[in-house]
Amino acid sequence: MSSENKVQENKVQGIKVKEIEMQESVFTVSASPHIRCEESISKIMWNVNLALAPAAIFAIYYFGAPALTNMIVGATSAVAIEYLVQKYRKKKITAFDGSAFLTGLLLAMSVSPSLPPYMMVIGSFIAIAIAKHSMGGLGFNIFNPAHIGRAALMVSWPVAMTTWTKLTTSVDVVSSATPLNILKQQGYEKLIETFGSNMEMYKAMFIGTRNGSMGETSTILLLIGGAYLLYKGYINWQVPVFMIGTVGLLTWIFGPAGLFTGDPLFHMMAGGLILGAFFMATDMVTIPITIKGQIIFAVGAGMITVLIRLAGGYPEGVCYSILLMNAVTPLIDRLVKPKRFGARG
Amino acid sequence: MLKRFLGGIHPKDSKGYTFDKAIEFPPLPSKVIIPVSQHIGVHCDPIVKVGDIVKKGQVIAKSEAFMHSPIHASLSGEVINIAEMPHTSLVKCLSIVIKNDGLDKWIEGIPLHREWDKLENEEIKDIIKNAGIVGLGGATFPTHIKLSPSKDKNIDTFIVNAAECEPYLTADYRMMLEYTERIVTGVKIVMKLLDVNKCFVGIEDNKPEAVRVMKEAFKGTSVEVVSLPTKYPQGAEKMLIKVLTNREVPSGGLPMDVGVVVQNVGTTVAICDAVVSGIPLVERITTVSGDAIKNPKNLLLRIGTSFKEAIDYCGGFSKTPEKVIMGGPMMGFAQFTLEVPIIKGVSGILALSTDVVNSGEEGPCIRCGRCVKACPMGLVPSMLSILGERQRYKEAKDEYGLFNCIECGSCVYTCPAKRNIVQYIKYSKAQNLAQSAKK
Numbered sequence: 001m002s003s004e005n006k007v008q009e010n011k012v013q014g015i016k017v018k019e020i021e022m023q024e025s026v027f028t029v030s031a032s033p034h035i036r037c038e039e040s041i042s043k044i045m046w047n048v049n050l051a052l053a054p055a056a057i058f059a060i061y062y063f064g065a066p067a068l069t070n071m072i073v074g075a076t077s078a079v080a081i082e083y084l085v086q087k088y089r090k091k092k093i094t095a096f097d098g099s100a101f102l103t104g105l106l107l108a109m110s111v112s113p114s115l116p117p118y119m120m121v122i123g124s125f126i127a128i129a130i131a132k133h134s135m136g137g138l139g140f141n142i143f144n145p146a147h148i149g150r151a152a153l154m155v156s157w158p159v160a161m162t163t164w165t166k167l168t169t170s171v172d173v174v175s176s177a178t179p180l181n182i183l184k185q186q187g188y189e190k191l192i193e194t195f196g197s198n199m200e201m202y203k204a205m206f207i208g209t210r211n212g213s214m215g216e217t218s219t220i221l222l223l224i225g226g227a228y229l230l231y232k233g234y235i236n237w238q239v240p241v242f243m244i245g246t247v248g249l250l251t252w253i254f255g256p257a258g259l260f261t262g263d264p265l266f267h268m269m270a271g272g273l274i275l276g277a278f279f280m281a282t283d284m285v286t287i288p289i290t291i292k293g294q295i296i297f298a299v300g301a302g303m304i305t306v307l308i309r310l311a312g313g314y315p316e317g318v319c320y321s322i323l324l325m326n327a328v329t330p331l332i333d334r335l336v337k338p339k340r341f342g343a344r345g
Numbered sequence: 346m347l348k349r350f351l352g353g354i355h356p357k358d359s360k361g362y363t364f365d366k367a368i369e370f371p372p373l374p375s376k377v378i379i380p381v382s383q384h385i386g387v388h389c390d391p392i393v394k395v396g397d398i399v400k401k402g403q404v405i406a407k408s409e410a411f412m413h414s415p416i417h418a419s420l421s422g423e424v425i426n427i428a429e430m431p432h433t434s435l436v437k438c439l440s441i442v443i444k445n446d447g448l449d450k451w452i453e454g455i456p457l458h459r460e461w462d463k464l465e466n467e468e469i470k471d472i473i474k475n476a477g478i479v480g481l482g483g484a485t486f487p488t489h490i491k492l493s494p495s496k497d498k499n500i501d502t503f504i505v506n507a508a509e510c511e512p513y514l515t516a517d518y519r520m521m522l523e524y525t526e527r528i529v530t531g532v533k534i535v536m537k538l539l540d541v542n543k544c545f546v547g548i549e550d551n552k553p554e555a556v557r558v559m560k561e562a563f564k565g566t567s568v569e570v571v572s573l574p575t576k577y578p579q580g581a582e583k584m585l586i587k588v589l590t591n592r593e594v595p596s597g598g599l600p601m602d603v604g605v606v607v608q609n610v611g612t613t614v615a616i617c618d619a620v621v622s623g624i625p626l627v628e629r630i631t632t633v634s635g636d637a638i639k640n641p642k643n644l645l646l647r648i649g650t651s652f653k654e655a656i657d658y659c660g661g662f663s664k665t666p667e668k669v670i671m672g673g674p675m676m677g678f679a680q681f682t683l684e685v686p687i688i689k690g691v692s693g694i695l696a697l698s699t700d701v702v703n704s705g706e707e708g709p710c711i712r713c714g715r716c717v718k719a720c721p722m723g724l725v726p727s728m729l730s731i732l733g734e735r736q737r738y739k740e741a742k743d744e745y746g747l748f749n750c751i752e753c754g755s756c757v758y759t760c761p762a763k764r765n766i767v768q769y770i771k772y773s774k775a776q777n778l779a780q781s782a783k784k
Contacts, residue, residue: 030679030765031765284714342593
C-alpha cells in the first residue's frame with residue numbers, strides 16, 4: 001500500500017527539506033463526492049419502457065398482430081440503427097441502454113397499427129439517425145426523436161398514417177376514423193352518435209376501445225404507466241397536469257356552441273394527449289430543466305394542441321405542439337432559472 | 346418553527362458502523378508527522394530544527410500573518426525530520442516529524458486550571474488563537490478569526506453545528522454523548538465572547554440520543570437544542586443558518602453578514618480545553634469507518650498519526666478499498682497513500698470498496714433535472730458541468746453562479762449519468778481565479 005518515496009535533498013529557508021515524489025496510487029483518487037445513488041441512464045430508460053408496457057400490451061390485444069409487428073420492428077430497428085451509427089462514427093456503443101428502444105417503441109405506439117413495417121423502419125431511421133445522432137446523440141438532441149420520426153412519416157405517407165384497421169364501435173359505422181377525425185370532419189353530434197351516447201364514448205376512450213394510434217387509446221393504462229413514472233420520480237407531475245389541464249380548460253371554454261360549451265373530458269382523453277403528456281412532454285432531454293420551465297413548456301404545448309385541434313387543418317396537434325415547444329426549450333432554460341440561495345435584491 | 350432549505354438529498358447514512366462505539370484511545374504512535382499547514386490561510390514556518398527536543402503542546406511552527414493558526418507538537422520527543430510529506434488535502438506539505446520518546450510529557454505550564462468567566466474577552470481570544478484551534482468540522486478556518494467579527498455585524502446568534510450530515514461520520518455524535526460537559530462549557534465561553542444570548546445547537550434527527558443528552562445538558566440555559574430533519578447537506582453552514590433562523594446568507598457573503606457565527610461542536614470542546622485547561626489542539630476525534638475497515642471505531646488520535654496506524658488499530662482492511670477518504674464521503678478528499686497524517690480537519694478516515702463507491706462511467710447529461718432539484722444553492726449544476734467541459738468558465742461564473750456552489754456534491758450523488766459535476770466546478774473556479782489573478 002505504501003508509496004515508495006523518492007527523496008531529494010535541497011535547501012529551503014536554511015532548513016533541510018526533502019522532496020518526495022509520489023508513485024502512482026493504488027487507490028482511486030478523484031474529486032468528491034465518493035458515493036453515488038443507484039440510478040443510471042439505462043435504469044431510467046428501461047423503467048420508462050416498462051411504464052409503457054400496459055398500454056403496449058393492450059394495443060397488441062386490441063389491434064392484433066400488426067400492432068405487435070410494428071412495435072417489434074420499431075424498437076429493434078431503432079436499436080440496430082443506433083448501433084450502426086455509433087459503430088460508423090466510432091463512438092461508444094450505448095445502443096442497448098434502453099433509450100433507442102424507447103424511441104422505437106414510442107414511435108410505434110404513436111402511429112396507426114396498420115402502418116406497413118418498412119415505413120416503421122424509415123421512421124426509426126429518421127428518429128435515431130437524424131433527430132438524435134446528427135445532433136450529437138443522447139442528451140444533445142433538441143427535438144423528441146420519436147415525434148420527429150412520426151412527423152416525417154405523417155408528411156411522407158399521410159394516407160397510411162391515417163388509415164385505421166378497426167372500427168370504433170360494434171355498430172355498423174362506415175367511418176374508419178379516430179374520434180378526433182370524426183369531430184373535425186363531421187362535428188360533435190356525429191361523434192356522440194358514433195359511440196351511441198356520451199357515457200359510451202367516455203368509457204371507450206377511458207378503456208381504450210377506440211380507433212387511434214396503437215399506443216394512445218387506453219387512458220387508464222397510460223395513467224397507470226404515468227403513475228409509475230411519478231412514483232419513481234422520473235417525471236414531474238407538473239408536466240402532464242398542466243398540459244392536460246390546459247387542453248381541458250381551453251376546449252371547455254372554446255366549445256362548438258359558444259363559450260363554455262366544450263367537452264373537456266373528451267378532449268383530454270382523445271388523440272395522443274395522455275401518451276404525449278406523460279411520455280413525450282416529459283422526455284427529459286428535450287424539455288426545460290427547471291420545474292418552472294417545464295410548466296411553461298406544458299402550458300404552451302397544451303395551448304398549441306388546442307389551437308391545432310380546434311382551428312387547424314389537422315384533427316390532432318399533440319405531436320406538433322410538443323415539437324414546437326421543444327424548439328423554444330433552450331430559450332426557456334435561458335430565461336427561467338431556479339432562485340439562487342442568498343440572491344441579493 | 347423550523348424552516349426548510351430547498352434541495353438536498355437522502356443518502357444512506359451508514360453511521361451504524363461506529364454509532365455505538367465509544368471513543369477509544371489507541372497506543373501512541375512511534376512518530377508523528379505534523380504538517381505546517383492544517384488550516385485555511387498562510388502556512389506556518391517551522392521554529393524548531395532537526396535534533397531539537399520538543400514537549401507535547403510546544404509550538405513548533407507559526408506565522409506572523411493574520412490568517413493562520415499555530416502548530417503544536419502532539420508528542421514529546423525529538424524532531425527527526427523536516428521535509429515535504431504527503432498531506433491530506435494539499436497533496437504534499439512541509440512537515441515536522443517527531444519521534445516519540447514514550448514519555449508523553451506536556452510542556453511546562455500545561456495543563457492548568459483557569460476560571461474562564463473571570464477572563465477578559467481579548468485574553469480568551471488570544472488563548473484560542475495560541476492554542477491553534479481551527480474549525481474541526483473539516484473546513485479548518487482559524488477559530489479566533491471567526492470569533493472576532495467586526496462590531497458593525499451585530500452578531501446576535503451563535504449556532505453550534507452538530508448536524509453531522511455526512512454519512513459514516515460519528516465523531517461529533519460520540520463527543521456529544523461523551524464530552525457533554527466540555528461542550529456546554531465551550532458553548533458558554535463562545536457566547537460570552539460574542540456577547541450573544543441566543544444559541545442553537547442543531548442536530549440531525551438520526552441522532553435522537555444526542556438530542557436528548559444535549560437538551561438535558563443545556564436545560565435552564567438560553568441555549569436551544571434543535572432536532573433537524575435528516576437531509577444532506579443540513580450541516581452546511583448556510584443551510585443550517587437558514588433552517589434555524591430563516592436568514593439567508595447573501596450570495597458571496599459570510600454568516601456574520603446575517604448576524605450569525607457558526608462553530609462545529611468539536612470546536613467547542615477544543616475551546617473548552619484551551620480556555621479552561623490551557624491545552625492546545627494536539628488531538629482530535631476521528632471516525633475510522635467504511636465497508637472495507639475490519640473493525641470501524643471512533644478514535645482519539647494525536648495530530649500527526651498516520652492513516653495507516655489508525656486503520657491498523659481498527660484491524661486493517663477487511664477487503665480491498667477502492668478509495669481511502671479523509672473526511673466524509675460527500676465532501677472528503679480521496680487519498681493516494683496511507684502515509685498521510687491526521688491533521689486538525691480530519692473528521693473521518695473512510696475506506697470504501699468498489700461496490701460502495703459506485704462511480705460508474707461518466708455519460709452525457711440527459712438533462713433530467715435531478716441535480717437542479719438537489720442543489721441547495723438554487724443553481725443549475727448540469728449547465729455548470731457542461732460549461733466546464735466546454736471550457737466556458739467565464740459564462741459559468743457570470744450567468745450560472747459558479748462561485749455560489751458550496752461543492753456539497755448533492756448533484757453528483759443524484760446524477761444518473763454519473764457526471765463529475767463538482768470536479769468540473771472546482772476546475773472552472775480555479776480557471777476563473779487564475780484568470781483574474783492574471784489581470
